Amino acid sequence: MNNRLRVLRAERRWSQxxxxxxxxxxxxxxxxxxxxxxxxxxxxxFRLSRLFGLRIEEIFSEDGxxxxxxxxxxx
Amino acid sequence: xxxxxxxxxxxxxxxxxxxLWRVQLWGGSWAIVFTxxxxxxxxWPELVPGLALxxxxxxxTTVLGVVMVLAFVRFLxxxxxxxxxxxxxxxxxxxxxxxxxxxSWRLVERLGAPKADISDAVLPMMLVWVIAQVLxxxxxx
Numbered sequence: 001m002n003n004r005l006r007v008l009r010a011e012r013r014w015s016q017x018x019x020x021x022x023x024x025x026x027x028x029x030x031x032x033x034x035x036x037x038x039x040x041x042x043x044x045x046f047r048l049s050r051l052f053g054l055r056i057e058e059i060f061s062e063d064g065x066x067x068x069x070x071x072x073x074x075x
Numbered sequence: 076x077x078x079x080x081x082x083x084x085x086x087x088x089x090x091x092x093x094x095l096w097r098v099q100l101w102g103g104s105w106a107i108v109f110t111x112x113x114x115x116x117x118x119w120p121e122l123v124p125g126l127a128l129x130x131x132x133x134x135x136t137t138v139l140g141v142v143m144v145l146a147f148v149r150f151l152x153x154x155x156x157x158x159x160x161x162x163x164x165x166x167x168x169x170x171x172x173x174x175x176x177x178x179s180w181r182l183v184e185r186l187g188a189p190k191a192d193i194s195d196a197v198l199p200m201m202l203v204w205v206i207a208q209v210l211x212x213x214x215x216x
Binding site for chain 1: 081087157
């Protein structure tokens with residue numbers, strides 16, 4: 001599973017610890033998701049979706065195509 | 076401000092630390108009472124006269140053990156989801172390794188090794204559990 005979490009976080013100038021606090025998870029969880037070592041649960045994916053104001057498939061994808069372009073294709 | 080703290084079994088949030096403290100508290104209480112009860116019943120049974128008192132000691136040990144398990148289940152249910160993953164992986168490895176070690180030891184006994192008691196499985200189980208936690212936590216760093 002690929003994701004744009006690092007980019008989205010960097011756009012907002014948040015550290016991993018900032019994002020972790022906003023999501024009520026540990027910094028290690030944020031890091032593991034960003035590096036692709038861990039896929040988040042569905043509830044956490046929805047929390048990310050709400051936090052960034054994006055749909056889940058705009059953040060996560062199976063083939064690395066997650067992003068606004070995908071969203072416009074599937075909208 | 077981020078409230079997570081790194082530990083050998085992964086980064087722990089404030090909730091994780093509070094729940095883990097409860098597990099350690101009940102676990103420590105159980106270990107102390109279990110050790111005391113074992114010593115009393117084996118070496119100084121005269122200090123615990125009567126079946127009712129001895130049964131009460133056993134019951135107290137058992138209740139503390141159950142509370143410890145419930146505290147651990149609560150910790151797991153409320154844990155940060157990656158911490159939960161780390162602990163569940165470690166528990167799976169520990170359980171599997173204990174099954175393999177104990178069944179293999181049965182075969183080793185037939186080759187002349189000393190017979191092992193079921194309680195002898197606790198030590199390797201705990202050791203593997205701790206090592207598996209450390210390895211699982213490192214994998215997600």
